[in-house]
Amino acid sequence: MRWRAQVLDRRGNDRPVSYSRAPMKWFLALLPFVLVSACRSSQDSDAPWRSLARSPSSGVVEAGAHVARDSAEWRALWSRHTQAVIQPAQAPALDLERDMAILVSDGQKPTAGWSLEVTAVTIEHGELVVHARVVAPPADMLQAQVITAPCELVATTRHKLPVRVNIAR
Secondary structure (H helix, E strand, C coil): CEEEEEEECCCCCEEEEEEECHHHHHHHHHHHHHHHHHHHHHHCEECCEEEEEEECCCCCCCCEEEEECCHHHHHHHHHHHCCCCCCCCCCCCCCCCCEEEEEEECCCECCCCCEEEEEEEEEECCEEEEEEEEECCCCCCCCCCCCECCEEEEEEECCCCCEEEEEEC
């Protein structure tokens, strides 16, 4: 459907102009999608984080998120992570009054060459979600036949929210 209006052209002459209602139809059709994406961003947000350590093998062999919110949990987690190391490095400095540590693991792997990388930490639907990806060794390369447990240890702002891991393969 079209509607008409009277406008002046460059010379000042009065002339009729037709306008289509198609742009309004497109606007109304896209409005629900815009509103849904606006609602999502108000529920979900990025949480600040930083990597403390990444390792091709860890003493923590169970897949999942292993959380340390206080100094006793932090010492226990670092000790468990470095239990197979002859001379383990000192635990990274962490202010546990405002931060917490999360060790993300995908469990044991049958060969060397596997790695795990945290890509984001978000708050989604009342959970702290750690997004990570696992990188497999190239299929055409020889790998040492040794059991490994790749992991990454990250620090983020302290939360009481439950922690969940989302691993992309």
